[in-house]
Amino acid sequence: MTGIVLAAGLGKRMKSNLPKVSHLILDRPMVNWVVRSLKEAGVQRIVVVTGYRAELVEEVLDRDVLTVRQLEQLGTGHAVMMAKEFLDDEDIIVIAGDEPLIKASTLKEMIGKRRDKGLDVLFLTMVPPDPSGYGRIVKKDGRVLIVEDKDTNEEERKIREVNTGIYSFSGSFIREAIEKLQNNNSQHEYYLTDTVGMASRADTMIIDDPEEVLGINNRQQLCQVSKIAQKRINNALMDCGVTIVDPDTTYIGPEVKIGIDTVIEPMTFIYGSVTIGASCVIGPMSRVFDSTIEDDVQIIRSEVSQAHVKTGARVGPFSRLRPGAVVMEEAHVGNYVELKKSTLGRRSKAQHLTYLGDTTVGEDANIGAGTITCNYDGKNKYKTVIGDKAFIGSNSSLVAPVEIGEAAVTAAGSAITEDVPPFSLAIGRARQINKEDKYRKNREDND
Ligand code: UD1
Ligand code: CA
Numbered sequence: 447m448t449g450i451v452l453a454a455g456l457g458k459r460m461k462s463n464l465p466k467v468s469h470l471i472l473d474r475p476m477v478n479w480v481v482r483s484l485k486e487a488g489v490q491r492i493v494v495v496t497g498y499r500a501e502l503v504e505e506v507l508d509r510d511v512l513t514v515r516q517l518e519q520l521g522t523g524h525a526v527m528m529a530k531e532f533l534d535d536e537d538i539i540v541i542a543g544d545e546p547l548i549k550a551s552t553l554k555e556m557i558g559k560r561r562d563k564g565l566d567v568l569f570l571t572m573v574p575p576d577p578s579g580y581g582r583i584v585k586k587d588g589r590v591l592i593v594e595d596k597d598t599n600e601e602e603r604k605i606r607e608v609n610t611g612i613y614s615f616s617g618s619f620i621r622e623a624i625e626k627l628q629n630n631n632s633q634h635e636y637y638l639t640d641t642v643g644m645a646s647r648a649d650t651m652i653i654d655d656p657e658e659v660l661g662i663n664n665r666q667q668l669c670q671v672s673k674i675a676q677k678r679i680n681n682a683l684m685d686c687g688v689t690i691v692d693p694d695t696t697y698i699g700p701e702v703k704i705g706i707d708t709v710i711e712p713m714t715f716i717y718g719s720v721t722i723g724a725s726c727v728i729g730p731m732s733r734v735f736d737s738t739i740e741d742d743v744q745i746i747r748s749e750v751s752q753a754h755v756k757t758g759a760r761v762g763p764f765s766r767l768r769p770g771a772v773v774m775e776e777a778h779v780g781n782y783v784e785l786k787k788s789t790l791g792r793r794s795k796a797q798h799l800t801y802l803g804d805t806t807v808g809e810d811a812n813i814g815a816g817t818i819t820c821n822y823d824g825k826n827k828y829k830t831v832i833g834d835k836a837f838i839g840s841n842s843s844l845v846a847p848v849e850i851g852e853a854a855v856t857a858a859g860s861a862i863t864e865d866v867p868p869f870s871l872a873i874g875r876a877r878q879i880n881k882e883d884k885y886r887k888n889r890e891d892n893d
Contacts, residue, residue, distance in 0.1 A: 454497025
């Protein structure tokens with residue numbers, strides 16, 4: 447089975463430098479919603495027809511998706527001609543790349559119905575209150591025709607059943623029909639819709655829920671469709687035992703998995719490949735990308751990207767976990783703390799104003815307020831190792847590469863440039879000197 451996705455158009459009304467189908471719905475480019483539905487419907491081979499700024503569309507597609515280029519946009523039929531080499535004897539599904547809400551179940555139903563009835567083509571239609579702009583379905587003498595809006599006569603304009611642009615063809619039929627297309631119509635285009643008129647066995651399937659075939663032509667529709675996608679995902683998660691306090695301000699991508707009794711607080715974005723365990727609290731005002739969050743974790747007003755937060759850990763408010771951050775079981779990352787390529791060990795705490803980069807912290811360590819690992823000399827990055835039960839005094843600068851031994855202590859305000867042996871105290875700052883009475887005269891005179 448082959449799916450052909452038509453995505454060569456520029457999408458003039460988007461008023462964009464980007465091709466229409468590369469605009470995002472939640473975290474995923476529009477065209478990939480269609481590709482995903484085809485895959486879920488069991489379509490093994492997917493060919494995307496690209497044209498306007500083709501490379502920008504090709505770049506966002508999965509590796510297993512094939513592409514062909516349509517250099518001039520001479521119509522939907524012409525676009526399918528570009529994929530001629532993929533038209534075999536199996537089922538061919540043709541679908542526009544700008545209808546991202548189409549469900550796999552609907553595609554499956556279409557494919558099944560066409561096969562059962564032995565049709566050349568079965569295509570999806572709807573009956574909207576206002577049919578203008580769409581191709582009208584003309585049925586007479588057992589045949590089906592699609593008349594494009596611009597080619598309709600007065601009688602045809604009144605027809606309310608319209609083409610949604612999603613078709614299931616028999617391969618042998620479309621392979622021949624596509625060769626016979628002409629462009630003698632008002633737009634001088636090769637219309638894919640004309641192939642329907644050539645079929646001796648064609649039928650329509652009227653869609654139950656017209657929301658599924660909402661097309662995107664402008665930014666307002668992009669927003670409308672995004673809202674529906676958001677609602678679908680949030681509702682599905684709530685049905686599976688996740689509390690979403692305010693679904694209107696909660697944005698969750700289609701690949702995200704969340705365990706039961708987890709609460710997602712308002713103004714939260716969870717995008718990409720994310721797994722969140724059970725009984726967590728995420729948000730308010732947090733963003734989590736491509737990360738693994740285990741059970742009983744709290745992430746409050748924080749940014750988390752390509753990180754792993756283990757069971758019982760606390761993150762935030764105002765923390766930033768960057769790629770490679772690992773927060774071990776029951777560890778705490780507090781306010782204004784940043785971790786990059788660093789592991790904070792079990793039950794260890796970095797609660798205030800800290801940067802840990804390229805650092806490994808053992809278990810039960812305490813990283814004092816204002817601790818900074820100086821991991822970069824302007825050219826290279828170096829590692830810091832902090833042992834179990836170590837106590838890093840407030841406002842320490844740890845100049846990497848450096849190792850702080852087990853249970854060692856650094857004095858507050860130290861610049862630590864050399865390794866500290868286990869169980870030792872390191873003081874890396876000038877001793878305080880008190881110059882007695884230095885200001886007494888001066889101050890008393892002022893009084
Ligand atoms: C098409 C149908 C119309 C249907 C409507 C539903 C035809 C002739 N008409 O009209 O019956 O009611 O969709 O939305 O098919 N594309 C290409 N190459 C081209 C032209 C278009 O790849 O040369 C792509 C576009 O990027 C878009 C899709 O095909 O994704 C549909 O094209 P569009 O121009 O929007 O067709 P409509 O005029 O809306
Ligand atoms: Ca259209």
